[in-house]
Amino acid sequence: MRLIQLVDDAGQTRVGVVDGHGRSARLLDGVSSTYELAVRAIAAGERLERQAAASPGSLSLDYAGLLREGRVRAPLHHPDPAHCLVTGTGLTHLGSASARDAMHQKLRQQAEEGTLTDSMRMFQWGVEGGMPAPGRVGAQPEWFYKGDGDIVAAPEATLDSPDFALDGGEEPELVGLYVVGPDGTPHRLGFAIGNEFSDHVTERQNYLYLAHSKLRACAIGPELRTGELPRDLRGASRLVRDGAVVWEKPFLTGEANMCHSLENLEYHHFKYPAHRRPGDVHLHFFGTATLSFADGVRAQPGDVFEIELPELGAPLRNPLRTVASGFVPGGVRVL
Missing domain, CATH: 3.90.850.10 (Fumarylacetoacetase-like, C-terminal domain)
Structure with missing residues (x-):
């Protein structure tokens, strides 16, 4: 799994999962940082990938655009x-x-x-x-x-x-x-x-x-x-x-x-x-x-x-x- 931290359209830090082609990043719901995702995974005794899968989101953003606009952290x-x-x-x-x-x-x-x-x-x-x-x-x-x-x-x-x-x-x-x-x-x-x-x-x-x-x-x-x-x-x-x-x-x-x-x-x-x-x-x-x-x-x-x-x-x-x-x-x- 490929994860990024980014700033969404509302100016909030989010975690995104990059698709296999590197074209878009799907935003995870209810997760404000990779650190938060990791802390949850450690507490649950889960792998990071499974914890990310437990917070699916439907919104995807253009990955190249995020990089170009300096919105990737x-x-x-x-x-x-x-x-x-x-x-x-x-x-x-x-x-x-x-x-x-x-x-x-x-x-x-x-x-x-x-x-x-x-x-x-x-x-x-x-x-x-x-x-x-x-x-x-x-x-x-x-x-x-x-x-x-x-x-x-x-x-x-x-x-x-x-x-x-x-x-x-x-x-x-x-x-x-x-x-x-x-x-x-x-x-x-x-x-x-x-x-x-x-x-x-x-x-x-x-x-x-x-x-x-x-x-x-x-x-x-x-x-x-x-x-x-x-x-x-x-x-x-x-x-x-x-x-x-x-x-x-x-x-x-x-x-x-x-x-x-x-x-x-x-x-x-x-x-x-x-x-x-x-x-x-x-x-x-x-x-x-x-x-x-x-x-x-x-x-x-x-x-x-x-x-x-x-x-x-x-x-x-x-x-x-x-x-x-x-x-x-x-x-x-x-x-």
């Missing part, structure tokens, strides 16, 4: 943005099976030569131990915090880069969407396309600046795909400038193209009690191996990031904008 949010944790894991993708084999050989050679960097050593741990048997604990991934629900931009909305940033570049990723149940059990609603969006110049100055580089906006959506995913997901990431594509590259994700299993990444995120607080929403990015920045391309204000992953529905599009941070040295007041 991120597919999951918490009523209180402070109770939405946006996080991610890096060094998780290889791109293909052949890339995995080549990386194995490169890591072994660097280990023998004693030239492994800290990042490559962590990547090696993932390649060698990131896909344990089901129910077993594998290697820890890199982990980072991005912000709370206020940083999440809707599809077609601007991605705001602060004026102190040294770069603002896309990171096309798969995102897991979760709600924590009353007993502290995380429930995965499904997956969405995400643009994790980072400051790559700051990060490359020193790997200890990773935390600073990730404290940025991000975008998720348009759709939430419920259920399990195909192991091999293929799409494309593009940078559009003045209506023309200035950079494009295939985007591969899914476990067939990763060195960590989704179960392992989820375990290392939710093993912390603070990440299992009842009622909280978690939006977790699973990493990427595709960046325009890595190809020497620098995004500019006005450029549009477009990430396409057909198995997850419509593309995610967001223009880049630079905004003033609103804070200056000496801005802290002493009480």
Whole structure:
């Protein structure tokens, strides 16, 4: 099932089920948000699809029109943005099976030569131990915090880069969407396309600046795909400038193209009690191996990031904008 959150003709937030052709969204009756739908499903012990089927509606709206008019929201949010944790894991993708084999050989050679960097050593741990048997604990991934629900931009909305940033570049990723149940059990609603969006110049100055580089906006959506995913997901990431594509590259994700299993990444995120607080929403990015920045391309204000992953529905599009941070040295007041 493909779910979206949207603003209806009366200006109210609603949940819609996208049809199999991606042409229309049927509005669910009596449901004001995906979060509300998930809470009901958890309370009833039902799958999200069955809970949605229990709230059928007859009104359908044109999906392309909703996107064009900016009426589609991120597919999951918490009523209180402070109770939405946006996080991610890096060094998780290889791109293909052949890339995995080549990386194995490169890591072994660097280990023998004693030239492994800290990042490559962590990547090696993932390649060698990131896909344990089901129910077993594998290697820890890199982990980072991005912000709370206020940083999440809707599809077609601007991605705001602060004026102190040294770069603002896309990171096309798969995102897991979760709600924590009353007993502290995380429930995965499904997956969405995400643009994790980072400051790559700051990060490359020193790997200890990773935390600073990730404290940025991000975008998720348009759709939430419920259920399990195909192991091999293929799409494309593009940078559009003045209506023309200035950079494009295939985007591969899914476990067939990763060195960590989704179960392992989820375990290392939710093993912390603070990440299992009842009622909280978690939006977790699973990493990427595709960046325009890595190809020497620098995004500019006005450029549009477009990430396409057909198995997850419509593309995610967001223009880049630079905004003033609103804070200056000496801005802290002493009480």
